[in-house]
Amino acid sequence: MKLLYQKIRISFILGISLFLCSCLGSKSISTDAIVLKKQGGFAVGGTVKESPGTFDPIEHGAFNPSNQSTEGQTLHGDHATVYYQIPVNANEFPLVFWHGYGQSMRTWQTTPDGREGFQSIFLRKDFPVYLLDQPRRGLSGRSTEPTRISPATDDQLWFGIFRLGLGNNFYPGVQFSKDPEALDQFYRQMTPDTGPLEIDVNIDAVSALFDKIGPSVLVTHSHSGGQGWLTALKNDNIKAIVSYEPGSNFVFPEGEVPEPMPYLGGELSARGVPMDEFNRQTEIPIIIYYGDYIPEEPVQNPGKEQWRVALAMARKWRDTVNKYGGDVTLVPLPEAGLKGNTHFPMSDLNNKKVAELMYSWLKEKGLTKK
Amino acid sequence: MKLLYQKIRISFILGISLFLCSCLGSKSISTDAIVLKKQGGFAVGGTVKESPGTFDPIEHGAFNPSNQSTEGQTLHGDHATVYYQIPVNANEFPLVFWHGYGQSMRTWQTTPDGREGFQSIFLRKDFPVYLLDQPRRGLSGRSTEPTRISPATDDQLWFGIFRLGLGNNFYPGVQFSKDPEALDQFYRQMTPDTGPLEIDVNIDAVSALFDKIGPSVLVTHSHSGGQGWLTALKNDNIKAIVSYEPGSNFVFPEGEVPEPMPYLGGELSARGVPMDEFNRQTEIPIIIYYGDYIPEEPVQNPGKEQWRVALAMARKWRDTVNKYGGDVTLVPLPEAGLKGNTHFPMSDLNNKKVAELMYSWLKEKGLTKK
Numbered sequence: 001m002k003l004l005y006q007k008i009r010i011s012f013i014l015g016i017s018l019f020l021c022s023c024l025g026s027k028s029i030s031t032d033a034i035v036l037k038k039q040g041g042f043a044v045g046g047t048v049k050e051s052p053g054t055f056d057p058i059e060h061g062a063f064n065p066s067n068q069s070t071e072g073q074t075l076h077g078d079h080a081t082v083y084y085q086i087p088v089n090a091n092e093f094p095l096v097f098w099h100g101y102g103q104s105m106r107t108w109q110t111t112p113d114g115r116e117g118f119q120s121i122f123l124r125k126d127f128p129v130y131l132l133d134q135p136r137r138g139l140s141g142r143s144t145e146p147t148r149i150s151p152a153t154d155d156q157l158w159f160g161i162f163r164l165g166l167g168n169n170f171y172p173g174v175q176f177s178k179d180p181e182a183l184d185q186f187y188r189q190m191t192p193d194t195g196p197l198e199i200d201v202n203i204d205a206v207s208a209l210f211d212k213i214g215p216s217v218l219v220t221h222s223h224s225g226g227q228g229w230l231t232a233l234k235n236d237n238i239k240a241i242v243s244y245e246p247g248s249n250f251v252f253p254e255g256e257v258p259e260p261m262p263y264l265g266g267e268l269s270a271r272g273v274p275m276d277e278f279n280r281q282t283e284i285p286i287i288i289y290y291g292d293y294i295p296e297e298p299v300q301n302p303g304k305e306q307w308r309v310a311l312a313m314a315r316k317w318r319d320t321v322n323k324y325g326g327d328v329t330l331v332p333l334p335e336a337g338l339k340g341n342t343h344f345p346m347s348d349l350n351n352k353k354v355a356e357l358m359y360s361w362l363k364e365k366g367l368t369k370k
Numbered sequence: 371m372k373l374l375y376q377k378i379r380i381s382f383i384l385g386i387s388l389f390l391c392s393c394l395g396s397k398s399i400s401t402d403a404i405v406l407k408k409q410g411g412f413a414v415g416g417t418v419k420e421s422p423g424t425f426d427p428i429e430h431g432a433f434n435p436s437n438q439s440t441e442g443q444t445l446h447g448d449h450a451t452v453y454y455q456i457p458v459n460a461n462e463f464p465l466v467f468w469h470g471y472g473q474s475m476r477t478w479q480t481t482p483d484g485r486e487g488f489q490s491i492f493l494r495k496d497f498p499v500y501l502l503d504q505p506r507r508g509l510s511g512r513s514t515e516p517t518r519i520s521p522a523t524d525d526q527l528w529f530g531i532f533r534l535g536l537g538n539n540f541y542p543g544v545q546f547s548k549d550p551e552a553l554d555q556f557y558r559q560m561t562p563d564t565g566p567l568e569i570d571v572n573i574d575a576v577s578a579l580f581d582k583i584g585p586s587v588l589v590t591h592s593h594s595g596g597q598g599w600l601t602a603l604k605n606d607n608i609k610a611i612v613s614y615e616p617g618s619n620f621v622f623p624e625g626e627v628p629e630p631m632p633y634l635g636g637e638l639s640a641r642g643v644p645m646d647e648f649n650r651q652t653e654i655p656i657i658i659y660y661g662d663y664i665p666e667e668p669v670q671n672p673g674k675e676q677w678r679v680a681l682a683m684a685r686k687w688r689d690t691v692n693k694y695g696g697d698v699t700l701v702p703l704p705e706a707g708l709k710g711n712t713h714f715p716m717s718d719l720n721n722k723k724v725a726e727l728m729y730s731w732l733k734e735k736g737l738t739k740k
Contacts, residue, residue: 034406034409035406039490040480041479041487049523058671061530062672063531064635070524073525076525076554076557079558109453110410110412120410137511139476139509141508142561146520148517149518151514151565153419153440153445154445155445157433185412188446190512194511195519265434301427302428
């Protein structure tokens with residue numbers, strides 16, 4: 001009898017709970033859902049080109065290639081395009097994700113084998129997430145300058161440079177699915193430049209994004225690594241940088257720029273800037289991650305060689321920034337216990353562990369607060 | 371004393387409610403949130419090109435333009451790229467959104483003045499939403515064929531063709547924000563083709579998407595309108611079509627193709643196919659919407675003229691499909707009480723009302739079921 005009474009009482013409380021949930025203008029949802037307050041897209045930065053003269057919309061207003069005129073018309077181009085998602089009960093500092101060479105915001109959306117990308121992983125950790133396509137790439141295709149796109153059969157070149165393996169053979173233990181569909185998806189993430197690749201155009205647009213959204217954390221990958229340091233030099237709203245496998249454009253004080261580093265197939269140089277500009281890099285916490293298969297000594301493998309010198313240059317840069325009071329951490333992932341990572345740790349098979357490392361660091365630096 | 375006791379009791383029940391919500395693995399959220407079970411991106415369709423020979427990853431494995439070789443390498447291209455979001459407690463039939471000429475998935479993500487696009491509006495109505503960039507556009511930039519991109523100052527041409535107004539002057543009563551930032555954003559949605567625009571390549575990729583995701587509703591805009599009819603001819607998983615301002619490629623039975631329709635600046639032709647192919651269009655419900663500022667008689671305004679003949683052709687097409695047992699509805703939005711719409715009703719100021727019309731039709735056709 002007492003048990004029955006307790007059961008009724010529990011049912012009553014459960015019922016009241018559900019009733020209250022619906023009355024209070026809320027709904028009860030599974031904790032593994034992604035709950036967004038808002039999402040959308042916008043362009044930021046860019047320029048406007050204008051042709052002299054007067055546009056005649058009657059004479060030249062039809063889409064007729066044989067009777068076009070640019071007179072008196074404008075062209076809006078060279079902007080970045082941003083896709084953002086704001087979770088409910090969001091953290092204070094958003095994450096801005098910037099892709100690498102030949103890539104787009106797809107880098108962060110999903111993994112080649114169809115699991116969640118950093119976009120969703122960090123939304124679940126309550127970060128507002130901004131994914132961007134830099135000017136003249138992907139959704140930001142509208143350039144003010146012309147270009148020729150000449151697609152070439154070069155998948156295997158990237159297979160090597162992105163350190164999945166050599167030729168068509170995966171490295172042993174690589175954190176990449178052996179399902180052929182995953183590699184097919186990976187290759188299809190590539191997307192060409194729709195205008196000349198100009199670092200200053202990219203930096204201007206991304207800096208305009210930070211002006212618009214305020215203090216945030218920049219997350220870079222590969223080619224955006226160097227562009228990220230340069231953007232931070234000019235924008236105080238970049239409160240921290242997480243950089244996956246930065247490859248170039250490390251910024252040293254003038255007079256302390258290391259000698260160019262030769263490697264099989266190329267040479268890596270660094271940049272010099274006046275000390276007061278350089279110092280900006282000492283004012284924010286920065287962490288750099290590199291994956292696996294990066295040798296310490298020269299090897300007969302160009303795909304590995306490029307990253308051997310990048311890692312060596314990154315170490316010199318870390319030491320220089322820290323010497324002047326900076327807070328740069330450099331983590332080769334194998335040293336943190338994560339083996340088999342390619343040039344794309346954010347979408348490798350162990351990307352959740354890679355994300356946990358990043359999250360711990362953000363937390364340590366006070367960047368996860370509400 | 372009794373009141374105090376009641377207060378404690380209510381507090382107790384509220385507390386228990388919240389406690390149970392969290393214990394039951396759920397959280398209580400505001401009803402105006404977007405609640406996603408899953409989201410991500412993938413490529414679909416496309417081809418693989420292969421160069422004869424053998425790739426030497428040591429000799430040609432560095433990113434060195436002066437020493438490249440395509441020998442033995444592949445190129446994955448000509449796919450569509452899809453960004454999908456699946457809400458919790460989703461409807462049975464997803465919506466697949468296909469952009470128009472010079473556009474990308476941005477069309478559906480937000481409005482130029484920063485409000486929610488159809489992506490979020492229909493997620494809130496529990497539809498799984500798939501946004502796509504057709505091959506050689508936006509995130510699907512990797513083409514197997516080369517092209518030259520020659521950006522021209524042509525914003526005002528599109529201002530007219532997209533029926534915002536004439537020259538630089540908005541039409542009176544147009545459903546477009548007069549904030550200059552909105553027009554700036556609108557122009558920056560444009561993005562060029564990264565390879566030759568080939569309708570068959572596009573149809574193949576979008577058809578592959580429907581093969582992958584199963585029975586769904588196709589939502590088209592402008593240039594994808596005609597491509598949508600052609601895709602439906604070959605894929606039975608297209609269960610219905612909603613088409614905003616289709617402009618070309620209306621498909622008639624051979625022998626019943628209307629005469630080409632001349633207009634100021636061009637001429638609109640239709641396509642003829644064998645009757646058994648044509649008939650596929652009679653098997654699914656279809657609705658077509660056109661906006662405002664479309665004249666019934668020829669006018670000295672090329673931007674309006676193009677749509678005058680598109681609307682006239684759409685009426686002939688509706689009558690022909692319905693004559694053979696089809697279910698095509700054609701709605702000029704002004705006749706439904708919505709005035710001032712441009713060529714982009716999905717992102718005009720009254721886009722929520724435009725969405726409500728579409729939703730009512732989907733409901734009427736049994737396409738909103740869980």
